[in-house]
Amino acid sequence: MMNRVLITGAAGGIGSALRESLRGVYPVLRLSDRTPVAPARDGEEIDRTDLADMTEVERMVAGCDGIVHLGGISGENTWESILQSNIVGLYNVFEAARRAGTRRIIMATSNHAVGFYPRAQTIDHRVVPRPDSRYGVSKAFSEALASLYADKHGIGFLCTRIGNFGPRPIDSRRLAIWVSPRDYTQLVRIGLEHPDIRFEIVYGVSNNRRSWYDNSNADRLGYRPQDDSEPYAAEILAAEAGQAKDPIAERYQGGMFCAGEYDAAAPPE
Numbered sequence: 565m566m567n568r569v570l571i572t573g574a575a576g577g578i579g580s581a582l583r584e585s586l587r588g589v590y591p592v593l594r595l596s597d598r599t600p601v602a603p604a605r606d607g608e609e610i611d612r613t614d615l616a617d618m619t620e621v622e623r624m625v626a627g628c629d630g631i632v633h634l635g636g637i638s639g640e641n642t643w644e645s646i647l648q649s650n651i652v653g654l655y656n657v658f659e660a661a662r663r664a665g666t667r668r669i670i671m672a673t674s675n676h677a678v679g680f681y682p683r684a685q686t687i688d689h690r691v692v693p694r695p696d697s698r699y700g701v702s703k704a705f706s707e708a709l710a711s712l713y714a715d716k717h718g719i720g721f722l723c724t725r726i727g728n729f730g731p732r733p734i735d736s737r738r739l740a741i742w743v744s745p746r747d748y749t750q751l752v753r754i755g756l757e758h759p760d761i762r763f764e765i766v767y768g769v770s771n772n773r774r775s776w777y778d779n780s781n782a783d784r785l786g787y788r789p790q791d792d793s794e795p796y797a798a799e800i801l802a803a804e805a806g807q808a809k810d811p812i813a814e815r816y817q818g819g820m821f822c823a824g825e826y827d828a829a830a831p832p833e
């Protein structure tokens with residue numbers, strides 16, 4: 565039974581949506597973010613922890629049965645920023661959870677942990693990471709750290725490689741990786757409530773006909789996504805017709821994350 569569930573990164577897009585969709589599902593939601601979060605309602609607690617500060621993180625996780633970890637940087641950035649937020653901050657959350665006896669963590673990893681797989685290839689949860697950015701490396705690190713804390717300390721982890729979360733897909737790449745709020749909520753609830761999770765990787769995507777993923781591991785855990793990007797496809801493709809496209813971004817699943825900063829003498833193959 566999950567009594568108190570902590571959401572880190574609660575002020576962001578996914579955090580704000582989960583605040584609504586999980587309201588009343590668990591007795592208490594603790595909503596944490598460095599940036600301001602709207603005031604607490606019944607069954608909510610607000611927290612302003614900086615994830616880089618272990619003492620604050622220990623206070624943040626105290627008394628929480630489950631954590632949905634969305635906090636940190638959600639796109640490419642400098643190494644120093646990624647290091648503080650997504651490596652040090654992540655370690656602090658997992659280590660504080662271990663000390664506090666937290667039973668489940670839902671990790672917001674990303675399609676960018678595997679972004680250098682070509683779009684022509686369907687990948688499942690067993691492929692080795694192919695990060696497309698420093699950000700993608702930090703997400704691959706989160707999966708490795710989750711594996712360690714699952715094997716050694718018995719915390720149950722559901723690592724959700726999120727595609728692109730939103731009310732609708734926003735471009736042709738996102739037709740393959742879109743996840744709707746209700747489908748992502750379903751996945752988070754599986755992570756918190758499934759009786760038998762130790763360490764699992766799944767793709768946080770809807771039931772998209774154009775998907776690049778074999779999401780059979782999520783199916784096995786009971787995920788039944790309701791949404792498909794296809795009804796949006798004609799409009800999106802028509803709007804993009806004739807637009808100049810970057811050939812490297814178009815070749816790889818990570819899109820523009822793959823097309824930045826590469827060595828011109830040895831471009832991605």
Ligand code: 15L
Nearest residue numbers: 638639674675676726727728
């Ligand atoms: C992500 O991992 C990011 O958090 C999000 O902002 C988008 O860039 C998304 O991937 C995407 O690939 O569309």
